[in-house]
Amino acid sequence: MTLDRVRIAPSPTGPLHIGTARTALFNFFHARHTGGTFILRLEDTDVARSSIAYEKDILDGLHWLGLRWDEGPEVAGEAARGPHAPYRQMERLPRYAAAAERLIADDMAYPCYCTTEELDAERKRLEALKLPPRYSGRCANLTPEQRAAFEGEGRRPALRFRVGEGTVVIDDIVRGRVEIDVSNLGGDFVIVRADGTPLYHFTVVVDDAEMEITHVIRGEDHLSNTPKHILLFRALGHTPPAFAHLPLILNADRTKMSKRKSQTAIDDYRAEGFIPEALVNYLALLGWSTGSDDEVLSLDELIERFQLTEVNKAGAVFDRERLEWLNGQWIRRLGPDDLVERLRPFLEAELAAGRIDRLPADGELKALLPVVQERLPRLGAIGDLVGFLWVEELDIDPALLIPKRWDAATTVEALRAARETIAEVGRVSYEADELEPPLRALAEARGWKAGDLFMAIRVAVTGRTATPPLFDTLVALGHDRTLARLDRAIEALPDE
């Protein structure tokens, strides 16, 4: 029995897309679960839209998600891996040319001299007649003389594949038996452009055949095109692989997820502080489920449980709320050193943006983790949460300074008293446990609700009404800075 060979074949015409990442994940799960081979192939034949920058973004993104390919292109000086190199389609041109020659020799493909304008006109005419777009086939049976005449006009031909007649049956692993009549394929389709570059439907088949792909796992948007591929496999003398068409990931309005309506770039999620564990977990459960109630699953657990046959058929709306929840779950599972390291780039971004004035040392950050970790839905929330610790001058909205049930006079009085109490505590030591009792005692002695006093202090030293626990925050801030900020707040309040 031969091992399964699957592939992810992204096109470097945009940044790594959520949908591509999900497809990659399912292929990867299948390969790892079955002990098969996961292959990365770059489909860069749309030269006009492809770029190295996008290619890098895609490769980096897949890598960041934790996907490692067994076979793939050479990257950054590292040699290509696998027996079927190269894995970049523009470097495989001779193979497509050879395959095209074979099809021409067998008369399964023929040159088409129609111009883009002629084709467009034809399509428009059909559309006006409310007929489905379809190639007329007018170059299908040209005589050598007619061809020579077109060549004489200087026309360069594209190459079209003869679709013939009959129906094609797809035995899809997730959708079951799907039958499509060849007459609905839109006529003979172009496989090589007039400029000689091959087109997707052709390259995908040539490569899947040559790379001995056993399972094509891809989005449902390719289902209707699959008959074209099956026809080409046969024409090329290959048995088609098994197909598994995954349900689409949808915008909130249930249309295919798009950049226009959703945040689709994986890198944008990374920049917000979503961690790969969460993204992988979330994406795995979009269109597939374990059948159990377990939902927080690691990459290894997902691989262990993944079954292609359990993939759903219906499209799935991308739900950011649920992703955020999972992200929080995974952030809370991170070890302290790991979390500190992952937080670093986000703090640097805060600094670069001028939202903080200095970077905390690792130890300082680590000491903060017990009160910070469970409050981070995303790593990028760190600045919002405790950025006030690392700014020189706090900008405080004076209106916030006065607790809801208090007036300015009470607040000034309370902050002065609190300042004295805190200063007193600081003379001995300065720990959260030691701050709380005297401040509570102060509140009781003056007849204030402890919560109001704490809120006044909180806003005075952080500028915010929602923070990590107050006493830990005061300790993190340090004795001197706490006092200084209290002084400033007292000054900011109107004098009585």
Added chain:
RNA sequence: GCCCCCAUCGUCUAGAGGCCUAGGACGCCACCCUUUCAAGGUGGAGAUCAGGGGUUCGAAUCCCCUUGGGGGCACCA
């Protein structure tokens, strides 16, 4: 327009004829915990299983139709 696919709480889903007066999770609401915010705990609202016909003793589960939604139909991938 033609072809194809799909259809269970707002969302992700469990469910493969009786275990379903439909389960879980996110979100939402309430309560508990509590100095705020989170996290956590408990409870709740939320789905006549798109609708209609069959098949069957029995249907969310099988069949048909209707409706709705989506995808595809490029010298894009």
